[in-house]
Amino acid sequence: METVLSLPLKIHNREICNRVVFHPMEGCDGTFDGGIDELTRRRYLRFAKSGVGIIWFEATAVTNEGRANPRQLFLNENTKDSFRALVKEIKAVSLAENGFEPVIIVQLTHSGRFSKPNGTPEPIVAYRNSHWEIGKENQPYIVATDDYLSTIPDKYYNAAVLAKEVGFDGIDVKCCHGYLFNELLSATEREGVYGGSLRNRTRLYFDCIDAVKKAVGEDVFVTTRLNACDCFPYPFGFGVDENNNIDLSETKLIIKELYEKGIRLINLTLGNPYLIPHINRPCMNAPEDGEAGLKRIYDVTKELNEAFPEISFIASGLTYPADSAMEYAERIINDGVADFAGFGRLTFAYPSFYKDYLEKGTLDKNKVCLKCSKCSLLMRAGTVAGCPIRDSEVYMPYYQKYVLGK
Numbered sequence: 001m002e003t004v005l006s007l008p009l010k011i012h013n014r015e016i017c018n019r020v021v022f023h024p025m026e027g028c029d030g031t032f033d034g035g036i037d038e039l040t041r042r043r044y045l046r047f048a049k050s051g052v053g054i055i056w057f058e059a060t061a062v063t064n065e066g067r068a069n070p071r072q073l074f075l076n077e078n079t080k081d082s083f084r085a086l087v088k089e090i091k092a093v094s095l096a097e098n099g100f101e102p103v104i105i106v107q108l109t110h111s112g113r114f115s116k117p118n119g120t121p122e123p124i125v126a127y128r129n130s131h132w133e134i135g136k137e138n139q140p141y142i143v144a145t146d147d148y149l150s151t152i153p154d155k156y157y158n159a160a161v162l163a164k165e166v167g168f169d170g171i172d173v174k175c176c177h178g179y180l181f182n183e184l185l186s187a188t189e190r191e192g193v194y195g196g197s198l199r200n201r202t203r204l205y206f207d208c209i210d211a212v213k214k215a216v217g218e219d220v221f222v223t224t225r226l227n228a229c230d231c232f233p234y235p236f237g238f239g240v241d242e243n244n245n246i247d248l249s250e251t252k253l254i255i256k257e258l259y260e261k262g263i264r265l266i267n268l269t270l271g272n273p274y275l276i277p278h279i280n281r282p283c284m285n286a287p288e289d290g291e292a293g294l295k296r297i298y299d300v301t302k303e304l305n306e307a308f309p310e311i312s313f314i315a316s317g318l319t320y321p322a323d324s325a326m327e328y329a330e331r332i333i334n335d336g337v338a339d340f341a342g343f344g345r346l347t348f349a350y351p352s353f354y355k356d357y358l359e360k361g362t363l364d365k366n367k368v369c370l371k372c373s374k375c376s377l378l379m380r381a382g383t384v385a386g387c388p389i390r391d392s393e394v395y396m397p398y399y400q401k402y403v404l405g406k
Helices: 038-048 080-098 154-166 180-184 203-216 251-259 290-306 322-334 346-347 353-360 374-380 392-403
Strands: 009-011 013-016 020-022 054-061 103-109 170-173 221-227 265-269 312-315 340-343
Touching: 020 103, 038 080, 038 251, 080 103, 103 154, 154 170, 154 203, 170 203, 180 203, 180 346, 203 221, 221 251, 221 353, 251 290, 265 290, 265 346, 290 312, 340 346
Parallel strands: 020 054, 020 340, 054 103, 103 170, 170 221, 221 265, 265 312, 312 340
Antiparallel strands: 009 013
16 A cells, blocks of 8 residues: 555665654563563564564663663673574564565663662662652662763763674664653753753763764664653753743754754654653543643644754654554654654554555554553563553463552
């Protein structure tokens, strides 16, 4: 079937075969030293058969203390061979199934406030934030010192060297959803070289982008998943004004500098999945109607896409329209909202949706994501994440044991 979603687009030195992106979705199912495990491999080989242009590999830690859970992926000398094997297998399976290799981007991260490397919270924060810490005031917060933060670019450099070695096509320096670099964007009251002015608040983020670019040269492109705004009340988050309206003025200054650093692909998102998950993934039983959340993402993404026509943007929130998700994805591209359509929860529930759409012109209503957030409940319960409804044979036993306590 002919569709705007199947049009190719060149980013840097990579030809991306279509406009569909699988977002970075953590499975929390790696080995305890951060390598690829059985469920990780199963998930990505299902993704490989999907026929999408970009598989955005999930959040992968650059340091052990910055892991969000004990089974978060962690690219290091001990685990690199497991990554290499999986990347090679993803490309081989896609080539056999679809006739092309997808572009595979790895998301490098430091979890900061949400670090939990041993299964209990060990938050490393940019600053103490009373809004974010409601009900969690007694956690063992460590405010990262300037000396500690200054060591992180080397960790990104080392991880980027390995990412290139194992075969990733792109590297995402993650700056979203309240993790360390994103939290620093709102650190207006922090003292020292990483707080206060926008230049200081972006210092670590840009230093790590520079380190990654130095590590990989021109062979691997650098990108970022960026929070356009946090949607927290002022002054507790980035990207809002004193009246709590979205204010993209600083976001645009950041994107301008990203462009000057050679970034040509940005994966946009909003909000914080820990505290206000409905902002970046509209869902059922939320404080607002899902259509309102979808419109917010649409409006923010379009404004930034129009302001930076030479950058390609990936939109988020597209799982919400359910069986009409592909028509909505076509609309955002035709309307000039974004250049790529990014899908998250739908990839857990229905990884073959894009291929089905091309072949049948529609999605199967009995396979689409129900927006029930059970995948997130699995993660919050400290176990592996997946869809216990649509992939019930594998994930329902985990849901019954860890969420329902049966």
